[in-house]
Amino acid sequence: MAPTHVLRCCQRGLAWIPVIFIAMVVCWSYYAYVVELCIFTITSIGKQVVYLIFFHLSFIMFVWSYWKTIFTKPANPSKEFCLAKAEKERYEKEERPESQQEILWRAATSLPLYTRTGAGAIRYCDRCQVIKPDRCHHCSACDMCVLKMDHHCPWVNNCVGFSNYKFFILFLAYSLLYCLFIAATVLQYFIKFWTNDLQETHSHAKFHVLFLFFVAAMFCISILSLFSYHLWLVGKNRSTIEAFRAPVFRTGSDKNGFSLGFRKNISQVFGDQKKYWLLPVFTSQGDGLTFPTRLVNADVEQPTAALHPEPNKSEVTVRPLSESQNRLLSNEQNTNSMVHHVANNPIKSAPSESTTVSMESES
Ligand SMILES: [Zn+2]
Numbered sequence: 001m002a003p004t005h006v007l008r009c010c011q012r013g014l015a016w017i018p019v020i021f022i023a024m025v026v027c028w029s030y031y032a033y034v035v036e037l038c039i040f041t042i043t044s045i046g047k048q049v050v051y052l053i054f055f056h057l058s059f060i061m062f063v064w065s066y067w068k069t070i071f072t073k074p075a076n077p078s079k080e081f082c083l084a085k086a087e088k089e090r091y092e093k094e095e096r097p098e099s100q101q102e103i104l105w106r107a108a109t110s111l112p113l114y115t116r117t118g119a120g121a122i123r124y125c126d127r128c129q130v131i132k133p134d135r136c137h138h139c140s141a142c143d144m145c146v147l148k149m150d151h152h153c154p155w156v157n158n159c160v161g162f163s164n165y166k167f168f169i170l171f172l173a174y175s176l177l178y179c180l181f182i183a184a185t186v187l188q189y190f191i192k193f194w195t196n197d198l199q200e201t202h203s204h205a206k207f208h209v210l211f212l213f214f215v216a217a218m219f220c221i222s223i224l225s226l227f228s229y230h231l232w233l234v235g236k237n238r239s240t241i242e243a244f245r246a247p248v249f250r251t252g253s254d255k256n257g258f259s260l261g262f263r264k265n266i267s268q269v270f271g272d273q274k275k276y277w278l279l280p281v282f283t284s285q286g287d288g289l290t291f292p293t294r295l296v297n298a299d300v301e302q303p304t305a306a307l308h309p310e311p312n313k314s315e316v317t318v319r320p321l322s323e324s325q326n327r328l329l330s331n332e333q334n335t336n337s338m339v340h341h342v343a344n345n346p347i348k349s350a351p352s353e354s355t356t357v358s359m360e361s362e363s
């Protein structure tokens with residue numbers, strides 16, 4: 001085995017340490033709550049049953065969503081975003097960045113791309129040799145391009161992105177619920193042990209119960225801030241990366257470029273059907289390659305025109321390429337071409353605070 005390969009294997013192994021640590025804390029908390037608290041400390045049967053039922057409900061949901069966040073593979077750009085073999089060879093041989101960009105622009109005419117680099121160029125990953133779809137970023141820890149990458153999370157040893165963002169939010173929600181439930185139910189026994197009111201029970205139950213409260217309270221505080229931040233991001237339809245660096249569109253950078261309004265933003269991550277919102281099953285909308293966008297443009301004749309076509313066609317599903325998409329990519333001087341296309345469409349205009357660009361496959 002080559003030394004770099006060994007190093008890589010070691011790195012991969014070490015990356016599991018935070019996950020193993022969390023798993024051990026969770027296993028211990030299960031033992032401490034069920035055995036030491038419910039069986040050894042609580043004497044009332046009714047209380048034991050109620051506590052155990054609610055504990056197991058939150059425990060199952062927490063472990064389920066944690067598992068899904070860890071083991072859902074990050075989604076990668078599809079083959080269409082790779083350069084064709086001949087183009088790739090030409091790209092690699094080419095030394096001048098302008099000529100390389102030319103090759104990329106030509107390849108990108110058939111792709112549904114709205115975002116650019118800060119300099120207005122096509123976003124390309126040299127490492128994966130792929131044109132980056134909107135909201136896609138290269139993760140150096142995973143060594144791959146990840147669709148709608150949010151961040152690489154060491155606590156799940158996985159990239160949080162399009163494929164598992166809903167699971168990640170639910171993992172935060174259920175871990176918060178789990179810790180809150182433990183802290184709330186343990187509190188009275190914590191106080192009793194602390195003030196030595198429960199002398200008759202054996203001493204290691206005391207240790208477990210005291211520690212259980214401290215750990216649950218500590219996790220509560222740290223998860224709460226992260227959870228509220230991500231709820232805010234979901235409401236704004238922003239990834240963590242986009243919150244730090246706004247995506248750049250043809251019209252310039254726009255931190256609200258993907259925001260479709262609060263309700264739609266939530267549906268983007270959680271789906272349309274409310275009954276699935278709280279379950280860690282995949283219900284996010286779209287394919288992760290294209291996203292509905294909002295083009296904010298100050299000098300459009302109808303700045304408050306928005307599109308509300310048939311409910312499930314409101315997303316940009318531009319594969320194969322639509323006419324307006326072609327125009328977006330090729331027509332450099334007409335910055336408002338898309339918005340005009342939208343505004344001139346007589347059927348679908350309705351007042352709203354945003355300009356939603358909707359395109360359906362026409363070719
Ligand atoms: Zn990459």
Ligand SMILES: [Zn+2]
Pocket residue numbers: 139140141142143151152153158159160
């Ligand atoms: Zn990653």
